[in-house]
Amino acid sequence: MLSVLLARWRQGFRTSPFPGGDVRFPERYRGRPTLDAARCDAGVCEACARRCPTDVIRLHPDGRVELDVGASLFSPDEAAACLGGALAFTGDFRVASRTREGLVSRTGEVELAGALDAESRRLFGRSLRLRSVAAGSCGGCEAELVALGNVVFDMARFGIQFVASPRHADGMVVTGAVSTNMREALLKTYEAIPKPRLVIAVGACAINGGPVRESPEVMNGVPPDIPVDLWIPGCPPHPLTVLDGLLRLLGRLDGAADHESDTAIG
C-alpha cells in the first residue's frame, strides 16, 4: 500500500490546464491549415488541387481556390502540393464546426462550433453520454477517443463519458469512412439512441472518407440520412481538438455561447 502511495506521489498532478490555462504544442505540430492568398501565383491553383493527394485544396466555381479543412489529413504533403507555398499549418488546435460548410473557406478559417440551443444545453450541458461507433476506420481516431479518458485529458471532469449501450446514450460519435459492412450496424445504433440525440463525426474519414475516399467499399463518411451536429476534422484529431469541440457544443467555453444556434437536433 505504501509503495502505491509513493508511486502516486511521484506521478504528481498531470491533468492538462485546458480549458483554463495555456496549452503548448511542439513546434512541428500541424494544426488548422491556412491559405495566404497573397503568396499565391494566380492561375496555378488548379494544378495544385490536382497535385494534392487529398481534397483539402478545392476550386470554387468562380475559379478561386478554397480550403476544405474537413478533407484535410493535416499532412505535410498537402502543404507541399501548393506550388505557391501559400498553404501552411498553424498551431491552432481548434477546428470543430457545427456545419460541414463551416469547415470550408478561402483562408482556412473555420466557423468554430456554437453552442446548442438552451433546451439541449439544459439536457446535455452538465452530463453527456456518448456511444462510440467505429465504421471503416484505421483505429487512430478511436485511440485518441480512448486517450480522452486518461488522467491528462480526463474528459469525465466535464461530465462527458462513453457508455456501453446506445440505450444509455445521448449521442453517437462516428469514426471511419463508414464501410459497406458497417452501414447497417451504424444505422441500427443510431436508431437505438433515444431522442433527442446528437451525432458527432470525428476525423477526416467520417467527414468525407479521408485517405480511403472513393474506395468502392466505403460511403465517404457519415451517410446523408444521419444528420451530424458536430464535425471534428483531423487525422486523427488531437484529443484537445475533440474536447474543445464538445465543450463548445455544450456552451462550456467562454465566448461559445455567443454563437448560440437554434438548430434543432434530430
Added chain:
Amino acid sequence: MNGLLQLGLRNRRAVPWAAVPRYAPEAFREIVIRSVADGWRIVTLFGMPEGANDTCLTAILAHDRRSQLDAASAIVGERYEAIGPDCPQALDFEREVAEQCGVVPNGHPSLKPLRRHPADHRPSARPAAAVEREAYAFTRWEGEEVHEVAVGPVHAGIIEPGHFRFQAHGEEVLALEIMLGYQHRGIERLLETRDRSAATLVAESIAGDSVIAHTNAYCGAIEALARSRKTPRAQSIRGVALELERLANHIGDLGAIAGDVAYAPAAAFFGRMRGECLNLLMTLSGNRYGRGLVRPGGVAFDIPPDMAVEVADRLARLRDELTPVANLFFQNASVQARLEGVGVVPQASCDALGFVGPVARACEILRDVRHDHPYGVFRFVQIPVATTWAGDVFARSLVRWIEIRRSIDFVVDQVQALPRGDVRVPCGALASNELAVAMEEGWRGEVAHVVITDSDGNVRRHKVKDPSFHNWRALTVAMPGNQISDFPLCNKSFNLSYAGHDL
C-alpha cells in the same frame, strides 16, 4: 526452400518476377507443405489475375533461424487442391485467396468469407466470387446446457468493430469464432491504383496505431523497386520512430491490462506514460502517431541536435518513472493471480499456425524480423529478442515490459549518435517486372508488404499483411477452457488490429 535459394530474395531486395520459380499447382502445393514441415513459415500467400481466366498464386516463405526468404508461384484456374488441410498455416490465406480472386481451394475445411467483400482481384472473365458475402455460418456446439453468446460488431467500449461468437457451458468457453471484415475499406486496391503520394497516405492508414511500421514496410518495398538507397541517418530516424511507436503501444497495453484486472494505479500511470511516447512522436513528426514522417526515399523530418538531447532526456525520465510502476504491477500478488495461467497459447500452436510478434515470443519462440531478417538500422544495431515461456497473459505482458526497456535504450543510444547526412533522397520510377518483399517488426509483430510490378513499372499487385492476420487465430486458440468473463483480459493481452486484418 528448394534448398538452392537461387532466387536471392532478401528483406527489401527486389528480384525479377520471371526468376520466381513457377510450378504446376500440385508441385506448388507439395513444396509449400514440405517447406513448412522443414521449418519454413508462410509470410504471405496471395493471388493475382493472370490473363482473363487464371490466377497466379504466390507464396513468400521465411526460414527465421537461417535468415532466409524464398518465393514460389503457380498458375491455377477456377479450382485447385487446398494446401490448408496438410498445412494449417495456409488455411486463412486460402480463405483470403478464395474471396479476393474467386478461386476455390478443393477440400478446404472452413471456406467461410474472411472479410465479406466482392472478389476485387479476380480474372476479368471469372463471373463471381467463390464465397458468398453473406454466407457466413458459425460452427455450433450441441449439447445440454451448451449456449451461444454473440458479441459485436459494435462493442461496449471505444473499440473497432468485430463479431465474436462463443459456444459456452456455463461460464466456461468451449469455442470462440471470430467474424471480421467490418472495417474493410479495400486498402489493397487503393494501394495498387493510386499515385504514390496518395498511396503513401493510404499506407499510413492501414492500422492507425502502426503508422510507422506499415509506412516503413510500404516504403521499403517501393524503394527496393526504385533502387532508392536511403541514407544511414534516415534509417536511424525510421528505427527511432518505430521503437517510439512500440513504446507507446506496449506501455498503453500494460495500462489496459491493468485496467481489465481493476488495478487502477497502474492503469492510470501507464495510460499517461503512453501519451508521453505519442508526444515524442509529435515532437518529431508533428503528429501523435508519426503521420507525415516516413516517405519514399527517407523521412520528411530530421532530428536536429537540440531535439536529440530533448528526446534522450525525456526518455531517461520516462524510464525512471516507468520502473516503479512496472514493479508495482508485476509484483502485486492479486495481479499475478489474474494474469497467470489465463489465455494460454501452446508453443505447438505457434509453430503450426505461424503466430508472430509478442504472442510467439511469449511462447519462447525466437521470432523477430529485426533479428531474423535485419534491415535498415537493425543491420548495425541489434536489439536482443525478448522471450518468456508460459504463453499466458502474464507472459505476454512481461515480453512487453522487457521490450519497453530495450526500446528506450535503443532510442536513447540512436538519437545521441545519429549518422551524419541527408534524411531524404530521390525515389524514382519502379523497375518493371520485379517482386519486392518488405518485412518490418511492428509492435504487434511481422508486417509484410509485397509489391509486384508489370512491364510498364506500374504496381500490378500490392499485398499487405498485418500481424493481426495471424494472431486473431491465436485468440481463438487461447480462449477455450477460460471463463467468458476473462475474454476482455485475454483479448487485451493480444490487442489486435481489426483494420489491419480487414484492410
